[in-house]
Amino acid sequence: MSDAPENKLSHIDAAGRARMVDVADKDVTDRIARAKGSVRVSSELATAIRGNTLAKGDLLAVARLAGIMAAKRTGELIPLCHPLPIDHVDVEATLDGDRVHITSLIRTRARTGVEMEALTAVTVCALTVIDMGKAIDKTMIIEGVRVIEKRGGRSGHYLAPGAEPTDSVEPSG
Numbered sequence: 001m002s003d004a005p006e007n008k009l010s011h012i013d014a015a016g017r018a019r020m021v022d023v024a025d026k027d028v029t030d031r032i033a034r035a036k037g038s039v040r041v042s043s044e045l046a047t048a049i050r051g052n053t054l055a056k057g058d059l060l061a062v063a064r065l066a067g068i069m070a071a072k073r074t075g076e077l078i079p080l081c082h083p084l085p086i087d088h089v090d091v092e093a094t095l096d097g098d099r100v101h102i103t104s105l106i107r108t109r110a111r112t113g114v115e116m117e118a119l120t121a122v123t124v125c126a127l128t129v130i131d132m133g134k135a136i137d138k139t140m141i142i143e144g145v146r147v148i149e150k151r152g153g154r155s156g157h158y159l160a161p162g163a164e165p166t167d168s169v170e171p172s173g
Contacts, residue, residue: 018079018080027111029109029153030109030151030152031107031108032152033105033114033118034104034148034149034150034166035103035104035147035148036101036103036122036144036145037123037144038102038142038143039099039100039126039130039140039142040141041098041100041133041137041140042098045133045137045140050095054132054136057132062128062132063125063128063132064093066124066125066128067102067121067122067124068091070123071089072117073120074116078116084108084110084117085108085109086107089104089121091104091121091125093129100126102122102126103122105118105166112153113150113152115147123142130142147160148160149163149165
């Protein structure tokens with residue numbers, strides 16, 4: 001250990017072992033998180049998405065549903081993530097040129113935030129785009145997956161540089 005200020009990681013105990021954070025003493029507050037990302041696709045796949053001609057069906061609709069389902073299962077997928085009572089999940093997947101743009105908005109009233117749920121929704125939506133389009137385009141690239149806004153809890157409001165805040169009512173706490 002150095003004499004530098006310690007940046008304590010909440011998921012590491014005093015012995016350096018991974019642990020689930022104890023949130024029992026935290027207040028239950030309204031919390032939201034938004035995330036975004038995109039998948040770069042070929043012009044051939046973009047044409048197929050636009051025309052809804054993929055053999056597996058409507059890529060954007062299926063990918064959106066996959067993102068919603070994934071958000072609800074985040075606590076099962078991320079080892080130290082708390083399972084949360086999710087009140088609302090919104091996932092959007094839109095095609096613009098050679099990109100499928102994905103956004104998620106997750107709401108809960110809980111002791112911990114829903115950033116991981118928002119990121120999981122975007123990531124699984126993106127993976128579903130790849131799964132459904134891989135017969136046409138094996139070169140797809142997932143890009144820019146990140147949290148763009150978070151509200152609620154002790155750390156308050158975070159808005160990524162350049163992001164517009166959500167129109168939601170400011171959560172308490």
